[in-house]
Amino acid sequence: MVRFEDVTLRYGQGPEILTGLSLHLEPGSFHCLVGPSGAGKSSLLKLLYLGQKPSAGRISLFGRDVSRLSRDGRARLRRQIGVVFQEFRLISHLSVFDNVALPLRLAGERESSLRTKVEELLSWVGLADHLRAAPETLSGGQQQRVAIARALVGRPNLLVADEPTGSVDDRIGQRLMHLFQELHRNGTTIVLATHNLAMVERLGHPVLRLEDGQIAGQPGEEREGLGPLSPGSRGHWPA
Numbered sequence: 721m722v723r724f725e726d727v728t729l730r731y732g733q734g735p736e737i738l739t740g741l742s743l744h745l746e747p748g749s750f751h752c753l754v755g756p757s758g759a760g761k762s763s764l765l766k767l768l769y770l771g772q773k774p775s776a777g778r779i780s781l782f783g784r785d786v787s788r789l790s791r792d793g794r795a796r797l798r799r800q801i802g803v804v805f806q807e808f809r810l811i812s813h814l815s816v817f818d819n820v821a822l823p824l825r826l827a828g829e830r831e832s833s834l835r836t837k838v839e840e841l842l843s844w845v846g847l848a849d850h851l852r853a854a855p856e857t858l859s860g861g862q863q864q865r866v867a868i869a870r871a872l873v874g875r876p877n878l879l880v881a882d883e884p885t886g887s888v889d890d891r892i893g894q895r896l897m898h899l900f901q902e903l904h905r906n907g908t909t910i911v912l913a914t915h916n917l918a919m920v921e922r923l924g925h926p927v928l929r930l931e932d933g934q935i936a937g938q939p940g941e942e943r944e945g946l947g948p949l950s951p952g953s954r955g956h957w958p959a
């Protein structure tokens with residue numbers, strides 16, 4: 721599903737953020753990505769959703785070497801990936817409904833069929849009463865839920881989420897985690913970056929710990945994840 725081979729990333733002439741990183745994530749797996757602030761979690765996710773090209777190395781998604789894809793091929797692949805951005809990135813001049821409907825409209829889905837999907841999902845995340853609202857009139861937590869609904873509405877094969885519960889209260893956070901677990905059970909591959917180690921432990925999925933440009937533990941080697949966090953490793957990273 722996801723294969724990184726010797727991937728290095730630097731921005732311009734800056735330092736290497738990721739250094740010869742290799743990684744293999746099986747289809748249908750759920751991994752939590754943790755590590756200190758600035759370790760490069762968002763950068764790794766950016767590579768995953770094709771928002772950034774690596775400086776060196778090879779990335780394959782769904783069995784395709786992404787560097788060999790045409791522009792159209794990249795766009796098609798990108799449509800199979802749902803992304804929850806840390807800073808939401810909602811489109812301010814579109815309503816809540818239209819933000820969530822956007823991926824389906826771009827994929828050419830008919831209005832009659834997308835309406836039900838969008839309304840159901842927005843209802844599920846507790847925003848049924850805000851369909852016509854402008855994003856800036858919502859609280860941070862509500863905007864985050866719109867961003868999550870938009871990432872999920874196309875039923876992506878790969879879901880990439882950057883701190884997806886950072887702005888919601890515990891109750892909503894748990895509900896969202898249930899939703900992610902349900903997606904995982906339905907076969908979606910998920911990579912979730914977070915500082916919330918309690919949530920990581922609750923989820924109980926394999927952990928990828930990013931440190932010094934590498935997945936900690938086996939620098940440069942292919943990883944399947946590190947297993948659940950041990951109780952002793954709780955609380956190492958600042959929120």
Ligand SMILES: Nc1ncnc2c1ncn2[C@@H]1O[C@H](COP(=O)(O)OP(=O)(O)OP(=O)(O)O)[C@@H](O)[C@H]1O
Pocket residue numbers: 731734737755756757758759760761762763764
């Ligand atoms: N577009 C960019 N241009 C230049 N440097 C960048 C860019 N994006 C990120 N960086 C740098 O890359 C490093 C890793 O940043 P990144 O956001 O990936 O870390 P992170 O682990 O997600 O951090 P946090 O947990 O605080 O969100 C940081 O030093 C950051 O300043």
